[in-house]
Amino acid sequence: MEHTSLLERILRGVALTLVVVFFMFPIAWIFMMSFQTNETILRIPPQLIFEPTLANYTALITGKLVTAAGTLDIAFMRNLWNSVFLSVTSVAVSLLLGVPAAYAFARHKFRGSEDIAFTLLSFKFAPALLVLLPLTLYFQKLGLANTYIGLIWVYQLICLPLILWIVRGYFEDIPADIEYAYRIGGHSWFATFRKIALPLAGPGIAAAGLLAFIFAWNNFVFALVLASADKQPVTVGALAFITSSGIQYGQISAAIVLSITPTLALALYAQRYLVEGLSLGAVKG
Amino acid sequence: MASLELRNVVKRYKSQTVLDNLSLTVADGETLVLFGPSGAGKTVLLRLVAGVIDPDEGKILIGGDDMTDVDAEFRGIGMAFQNFALFPHMTAFDNIATPLEAKRSSQSVIKAGVESVAKLLKIAHVLSHKPRALSNGQKQRTALARALVGSPPLLLLDDPLRNVDAKLRFEMRLELPRLLADRGATVVYVTQDYKEAMALGDRIAVMSQGVIRQLGTPEQIYREPANIEIARLFGDPTINLLDVKPARDTRGIYVGLSNVQVHLAGAYETAVGRDCVIGLRPEALSFVEEGAPGAIPVTVEAETPLNEKIVTLVRTVRGREVLVSRPAGTPGRSEGKAHISVDGKSALLFDHASGERIGSKNVVILRNGEAA
């Protein structure tokens, strides 16, 4: 694989540059808009030169937004906190429930295992709208309406199937012999799961966890329908800048930047897991 | 005590029967080699014994105790895998230490145990490496060390030399018997290499298609293979197999080979007049001068040295190809016309239709799980 010609390397470089430009240009543009007000954002034709302002970030962080129709109170930081809390706990619960289940499906071909696995996946088919209305009714009866617990439960619809099926694939890719070797060495199934299966599938779990986190983070319809304003995530919060007196593009951009930041930090922190694949180099040759 | 006994074990995968009503006993301290082609069920058998898969029927006893429903970790077994199955996220030291950790040994005991077995296997200098930094030979020794370190009374070795290079395999083949004997453990050793089987086994069980075809000492398997298949698997170069129809004359039972009557020593009465296959080990054939008794005229086609032997491919007048082997340095012919003679006493006779050897004596044939 090392015998790449110069031409090929150039072509690869060009292709990668195009990819980066396509995916990063809008992000860069949003980033620049986050330092502008509508006055400079809405110019014809659009221009690169502007006088940067921190007003958008100030407004978001202090919770005061000055618009054409006066100063508005905004709860953006509260929304951001809700997003962090909901996503983190939902993914944590999903991992807690989904990883053992994924392990069971990968390692133990038991009666009905495929059916159960498919059923768990099929929750992903249900359009959120389909379950939401009846769910609101049931949640009210159960006292789960407008509670974080209820929301975290519903968020399992997003996180659990994803974690279950991706992690399952990783577990299946670990040669069974490695686990057998550990058990024969005198360790219980749980020790084997903890000391062998979990570390080896670690990158897969991290990747699935991050993806689940992103999807949980981006969701807004669940919280919107099931909870009151103080529990809304950042996705709903950012919509507050679409006001009747105009769309505050600068603030939305800043909101996007702020809302990407925690996820991005998480991804950068976990990057070596995310892009590593299984850490099985030695085993699989 | 760690004898091993399998009683009428059946294992199926979907509709396929992988082990068919198999019974087997391995005595305490004995090394049993499971030999057979891939897909014979050797590895499955090993895993059943180890307890990582469960039999559909039958019982597994270790040291006389029924272990059929006992989890792997309680069976007191050491196992080395063909693909080594090292834990890629642990150093060689930690890999080897895992069975000791399971016993909750103290750190000093673990350290001493690992280092002593590592020294024995000559991997003490790579203990701090992770598997990906080890050579194949070192991986193999690490895997072996891990199986040995806890001094398990029962050792299962699943073709541990398969994935290492020829030189190492040769070395290990010399080292292993001593190593295993020193441990005093009961060993079940799986291999596809007949030389390994011959070198290591107190007894060899030849398996194919989920059944033990023959169980015996290496000598027995070689001299008195139960069928054509086994005869062909043991021996290098492979045995010559020629279609014959034995007949009787005053001197006894003979077969005709290129118009030469070769008389056989053995109880082959039942074979007379039947379609048979004669098995002639290449070393049972030798070059003779023209006119010697029983000399068969042949044409030499090719000659190759093989280890300390020289193997000659010759063609009989009927056009059948035969391999002749002689120790290196002994006289022979490398081209042109020649004559060979057959040692009738060491010839093997098989039924053409069934492939079974005819006139078995001293041979233990196992079929359908019944020990003879």
Added chain:
Amino acid sequence: MTAATTQRAGPSGFRISKRVLPYVLSLPALLVCIGILIPFLTSVVYSFQRYRLSQPWARQFNWGDNYISFFTDPKFWNTLKVSLLYAGTTVVLELLLGLAIAMLLQKRSTLNNFISIMLLMPLMTAPALAALMWKLMTNPGFGVLSYLASLIGLQDFRWASSPSTALFTVVLVDIWVYTPFIMILLLAGLRSLPTQPFEAAALDGVPRSFVFFRITLPMLTPYILTATLFRLLDSIQQFDIIYAMTQGGPGDTLTVFQVEAYLNFFQSTNVGRSAALMIILWAITYFLSNIFIKNWLRLRERARGQA
């Protein structure tokens, strides 16, 4: 004391039977999801009712009427067509693009790792907000993309507002948001492939295209299937991007299932019809994922057979 006797003392301690263990492991997850199944069944009941929130007195079972009416409704067939077209186009393009990017980034290096994380940023942008930004960027006056398009001669490119380019535009946004999802899964897959076959092929001088089609692709297929399956499930249920960009227009160009179901539910409050639409969508996804899972399992089985 021999090792065997020490360890045999073990079974008396905490142990779960081998047969029960997998159920114990998978049941909590199942139970949590089953809770969601009840509202799902309620919705199935709704779909067999004439049920408009604004006409509560007319609520009654009409059995299959909601479904039957779809067959004669050209709008429904348009919805079906557009949904499948949208899902098919996005998934195929994202798969090809995601695979290509993953292969460009396959070699482990700090730069490649960094780029791959950066490329995840579109995925981290909530689709509804991403669509809003794209709407601004494609605005004929203020939009930077419209401006750039005009520089290369596309003076009058109408993006999401013209029936002929609306699908292209929303697909473009979908690709922008979701290709990183496929890319990251395939990158992880590519990097966990064993290296031996590739080294062997390189030594033997096997042509690269052969290596790609005969070694890389087959080995990567389980990952491709997982990624495709999840993308397909999301894509056929796409709402945020389409609704935020075009609300299903212009005309009926982009009235995919979720947009129709949303409008039927939240605006028309025609719960029966909305539920029936979504049940059909559910059935389609069920059918499609069944095919995927079957293939996935088969490939897994085969892969294990080889090992």
Added chain:
Amino acid sequence: MHEKEKDLIDAFLRGQVDRRGLIKGLGAVGLAAGTAGTLLNLGQTRALAADFDWKAHKGKTIKLLLNKHPYADAMIADLENFKQLTGMNVVYDVFPEDVYFDKVTAALSASSPEYDAFMTGAYMTWTYGPAGWITDLNEWIKDPAKTNPNYAWDDFLPGVKNSCAWNGKPGGALGSDDAKQWCIPWGFEQNNITYNKAMFDKAGVTIPGNMDEMVAAAAKLTKDVGGGVYGIGVRGSRSWATIHPGFLSAYANFDQKDLNVSADGKLSAAMNTAQSKAFHKQWVQMIQESGPKDWSTYTWYQVGTDLGAGASAMIFDADILGYFMNGGDNKMAGKLAFASFKANPAAKAPTPNIWIWSLAMSNFSKDKDATWYFMQWASGPEHGLFGATKMDFVNPVRQSVWKDEMFRDKLNKSYPGYVEMFDASAPGASIKFTAQPLFFDLTTEWAATLQKMVAKEVPVDEGLDKLAESIDGQLKEAGLG
């Protein structure tokens, strides 16, 4: 109170600082806008307390569901006064406009008792009322024991008030004698012209007086202003919101209707008349020639943004949209002007269709009497005046507020033509739709048809015939036709 704050408020009262400056200043010293408003309104509250037991529900808490809107902001700014007046507590959830009605539908369809009152549009009550989610407010309005004597129900603009009353029968006239008052109007929008005066001058265009002139003016503006500026901004997204502003206002001016109501109460489509077709042709032509290029994605926000940023020369949309664009950090702030619009040369006066932000009471409220206390205060004359003069509570629904000189002065000062526009069109302002439960189905389809016409996918005549046919089918299917 700190000295700085006192000084600021005093300066405001002396007229040295305008309201926005005051609020900015107070914000700078750490005081919320709401608090500032409260301080100003304290005097008024004391006056309110006469002759009515405002403390009857002391200690109770009610919860509101609010849209993120200047009206809600004005109310929140004044809320402390209500709390003091009644001893009640009010909590509220504010949701972004983009998702607000989804939240309302979700909460009400689940019969959630969480919210006692909420903001709504009058159109929505055509669903909420028959669904049994909201309460007929006549019971409270007409009960002197429950409504304070200063409430002055007659003070509401009649067209607006009646537009919020419907007898629940499909096709039933709004404001009929048997009508139920589903909601109380709070603030409303008329659809008229807001234009960029400099651009009009540059292109030499005068304010259009009818549809023909508007088409011509828009075309001339597109051609002559330059810089990519287009002539007229109207909404075009695939939504009911495209139909109800300028489009329906002009349409109604030609005496055209959405639906016919037969003597026996059956509904049928009415938009395929010759006159309607002619109007549609003109409208479509206007968009094709002089509308925004990506018209079919245009909602309230795009129409407003373009006007505020100077991308469009005029809009035919809500007057308060123009009002907002004339302020804030908009490029065109202070450069916009307002005019009423009469599409039909033969018509006597403008007939704008209106959007009414209203307050409705949830049927699931656990204490409706207490909720009504809040509602009558929030829609009362004092708060109306406070909102209109101190906050951006335009357009107020009370005639008394419109007569307030301070309010008129404020408008005249910064919003040229606004008061005249209002005075000219308010008498004819009302909801021009036929009240019926399929409102959203039919208007969405209407908008989709318009999009097809503008994209030239279907000729106007044929499109309208198809639309009428489809609507008749749906009406029949729903048991209305």
